[in-house]
Amino acid sequence: MSHQPVKSxxxxxxxxxxxxxxxxxxVARLNTPKALNSLSLEMIRLLTPQLKRWAEDDRIRAVWIEAEGDKAFCAGGDIIALYRSMTEPQRGAGAxxxxxxxxxxxxxxxLIHSFPKPVVCWGHGIVMGGGIGIMAGASHRVVTEASKLAMPESSIGLYPDVAAGWFLNRTPGxxxxxLGLTxxxxxxxxALFIGLADRFIKHELKTAVVADLIAQNWKGEDAFAMVGSVLRQHENQSADALPESPVRAHFDEINRVTDADSLTVMxxxxMELASGDGWLAKATRPLEAASPTSLALCWQHLRxxxxxxxxxxxAKEIMLSRNCLSKGEFAEGVRALLIDKDKQPRWRYASLAEMDSEWIDSFFKN
Incomplete structure (x- = not known):
């Protein structure tokens, strides 16, 4: 029994x-593929009440969250809309x-983290920022051969949010x-190694996974175990396509370079790794262009x-993000990367060494 998705x-x-x-x-399907399914306030206001209804509806045994298109599950929040809210406030409404x-x-x-029923998130393609925010809370997080995950907020003057203060503190070493800094x-x-995903399944098996879930008899059964059993069968069929994990391969080196008593030293x-080649060099190179404020916020927030x-x-992230909206660094990062696209952000401080500690402290106050 196969299922044909509704077009809308x-x-x-x-x-x-x-x-x-x-x-x-x-089933909830993010449906703005031309925008890489970036999360807008409108989408949040559609999904949240629907999830609440499904939580209360006894006929619903599980929730499946996916996205339209092959490129991205969700590339993050709609930061261009956020930029407009920071720079074009309409009689105070924008902020x-x-x-x-x-x-x-x-x-x-x-709500997703605490959902009383199984939530499967099919994290195919790009999963960044707000996309990880949705995926991280699902009870059954699936990644595929095309999954690319990241928390790249330091490049735009923000910091890893969407509960990153919780999940990035629960990774190995x-x-x-x-990953938050770089x-x-x-x-x-x-994603499997650091605990941001639970199962690896080839994307071509997605239709079969849904068909198998539909074919089950759910009444009187443990819904979480039922979903786990179906996903496990398809994961076993996918083992030959699982890539190597660079994070696992470079685990000792990652722990070595992050062993420091100050962020500046760390x-x-x-940055000493950035001049080489290979995965570690590619991973650390963005630090050069990152907002020093963002790096300090990430470091302090995780601590x-x-x-x-x-x-x-x-609760801490709501306050921190509201301060990011008003202090200019985030707006400047979005301007340089996505609005004017000059890739020449004029950060408030050129380096960590020049930064005033009171500036960072101010982000953590109401």
Whole structure:
């Protein structure tokens, strides 16, 4: 029994698929492929209430989140819209729209993390920033041979958010800190190694996975175990396509260069790798152009959140992100990379060494 996806012009498409025994599998499909399914406030305001309805509906046994197109699951938040809210406030409405975006995005992320039913996220293609925010909370996170994950916020004057203060602190060694500072791209095997994914399944098997879920008898069964069993079978068929994990291969070196008592020393140690070739050089090279403010925010935020619960982390991130909206560094980063595209951001401080500690402290205050 195969399922043909519904075509629609809505930014998110919702479906409910009937199973063999009359239960339902709910599907949410991000549907702005030309924008790499970047997350807008409108999409958040569609998805959150729908997830709440599905949580309460006893007929729904599991939720499946995917995206239209082959390029990206979700390339992050719609930061061009956020830029407009920072630079073109309409009688005060713009700044509040940016604050609403972050607040409602994090509420949605928390809802996925705490969802009472299985949530499968099919993380095919590019999964960055806000895309990882959706995926990280799913109970069954699937990556494919084309998955490319990253938290590249330091290149635009932001910091790794969407609960990164929680999930980057739970990775092996200091890999989370390394990936947060550099914005390095991860493949499927890296995501499995650091704990951001649960299963590797070839993308060509997606239709078969959905068909198998529909074919199950769900009544009276443990829905989480049922989903796990179906995914495990398809993962076993995919083992030959799993790539090597560069993060795992370079684990000792990553821990060595992130062993420092100050961020300035740490970044200098990491930058020494940038002149070589291979994965580590490619991973650390973006540090040269990154916002020093962003690097300091990432470092401090991860330190502040080490012992925090998920809800405590997200509460801190709401405040931090609101401050990022008003202090100019984020707007300048987006301008240079995505608006004027001159790739010449004029960061407030040219280097970590020049930075005033009071500037960073101000981001962590209401």
């Amino acid at each position: 012009h809505q930014p998110i498409v919702f479906e409910e698929l009937k199973t063999a025994d009359g239960a339902l599998i709910a 509040s729209e940016g604050a609403a975006f972050f607040t409602e995005e994090y509420e949605m992320d928390y 200091r890999t989370g800190l390394f 914005g390095a791209r991860m493949n499927a095997a890296d 970044v200098a140690q990491m 502040n959140c080490r012992q925090d619960s998920l809800s405590e982390v997200l």
